[in-house]
Amino acid sequence: MSAEPLEIHLEEQDLARGLREDVRVGLTAEPKWLPPKWFYDARGSELFEEITRLPEYYPTRAERVVLAARAPAIAELTAAKTLIELGSGSSEKTRLLLDALTDRGGLGTFVPLDVSASALRGSTARIASDYPGLRVRGIVGDFTRHLDRLPAGGRRLVLFLGGTIGNLLPAERAAFLAGMRAALESGDWLLIGTDLVKDPSIIVPAYDDAAGVTAEFNRNVLRVINRELGADFDPSAFTHVVRWDATHEWIEMRLRADRPMRVRIPDLDLEVAFAEGEELRTEVSAKFRREGLAAELSAAGFAGRTFWTDPDELFGVTLARAV
Template sequence: MSAEPLEIYLEPQDLERGLRQDVRAGLTAEAKWLPPKWFYDSRGSELFEEITRLPEYYPTRAERAVLAEHAPDVASLTGAKTLIELGSGSSEKTRLLLDAFTRRGGLGTFVPLDVSVSALLGSTAQIAADYPGLRVRGIVGDFTRQLDRLPTGGGRLVVFLGGTIGNLLPAERADFLAAMRAALEVGDWLLLGTDLVKDPSVIVPAYDDAAGVTAEFNRNVLYVINRELGADFDPEAFAHVAHWDPDHEWIEMRLRATRPMRVRVLDLTVEFAAGEELRTEVSAKFRPEGVAAELRDAGFAAAQFWTDPDGLFGVTLAQVR
């Protein structure tokens, strides 16, 4: 069975408008910031795939270990008819779930949602070829805005992996989970991947690797803004910083100006002092009881919580109440 034509709810002009809004808001703030979603042009996506293979970057391996062990449990506990993946990318880890559902039987439809048309075209075609009995419906959309576009009907399992929920600030997480609950029905399921709080000596190197790949990934957002908005950032004049915030229990990735700079972007002239930092990502780390509480507040009941053998990464299976 071939993949169905993509359902597109996010056009290129929507992305450009969003980039303009974020750049204007973030670069005029007292403490400058940019959201991490703008890392991921084709080069950024390649760099992130490289990051996931680095020895320091444990989250991908740890989450894969959880799924390899417990995908059959997910299939048997949920009995899902439709599997929806948010921020799907290549859907590589999701194949562990698809394999388990295929062995069990009963799964009819796979719905990956991502902002990237090219990523979805490639992944949906490959999955449709590898799982010929499966209906594959790719949706081009933003998981923070287009959850109301998810297919309706009972027996749904939404998968949100990679610890991506940690890129949302607490209020944003609450809004996201509330919107997720509103898009689902009682009895539907959510499978959520969360990186766990641990010794910073393990966490920090995952965001500041010895080979400098994460530094290149971090600076890529400036190349994106130069290309898309005609800005004149000198990305190599910014140093990569990975800072552990023990009070919030999250990593902040930042870009630190190595000299005074004046950057022109949109109709703005943005001044950077030497040593001034631009926050590009927050990556929150979680405790199991905190995950369960945030899910409960949004109307989900945590049914299972699994970790890898080293307790680095958690995967929670929750059901809509």
């Protein structure tokens, strides 16, 4: 069975408008910031895939260990007929769950949602080819805006893997989880991957690898702004900075200006000044404790939580049910 035509809720002009707004707001704020979603053009996605293979970057490997061990149990507990993945990318880890659910029987539909139409076309075609009995229905959308577009009906299991929820600030997380619960029916399931609080000596190198791949990934956001908005950032004039914030229990990635500079962004009719040593925050990646995540899920209307972790207790996977 071939993949169905993509369902488009996010056009190129929507992405362009979102970038313009985020850049205008973030670079005129004090202190300056940008959201991490703009890392992921084609080059940024390649760099991130490279990051996931680095020896320092444990989250992808640890989550895969959990899913490989627990996929059959997840399939039995949920008996899902529709599998939905948010921010699906290549959907590679998802295959562990697709295998378990199709082996169990009953799974009829796979719905990956991602902002990238080109990435979705490739991944949905591959999934449809490898799982010929499965209906594959890709949705081009933003998981912070388009949860109400998820298909209704069937016994649904929604995946939000990779620790991506950690990129949302606490108020954003609460809004996301409330929106997720509103999009589901009682009895539907949510499977969520979270990086766990641990010794910063393990966490920090995952964002500051010896090969410098994450540094290039971080600077890539400046290249995106140069290309899309005509800006004249010199990415080489910014140093990659990683900090562990013990109060909030999150990692911050920043770019530090190595010299004073003025950056022109013609498409926004904007000029932005950087002082030497001034930092631009590009990502927050929160780490979680089991009880804290359980409280957030409960507040949003999820219960029946089952929590698994890898043998080294680096990464957690939580299965929760909408009540």
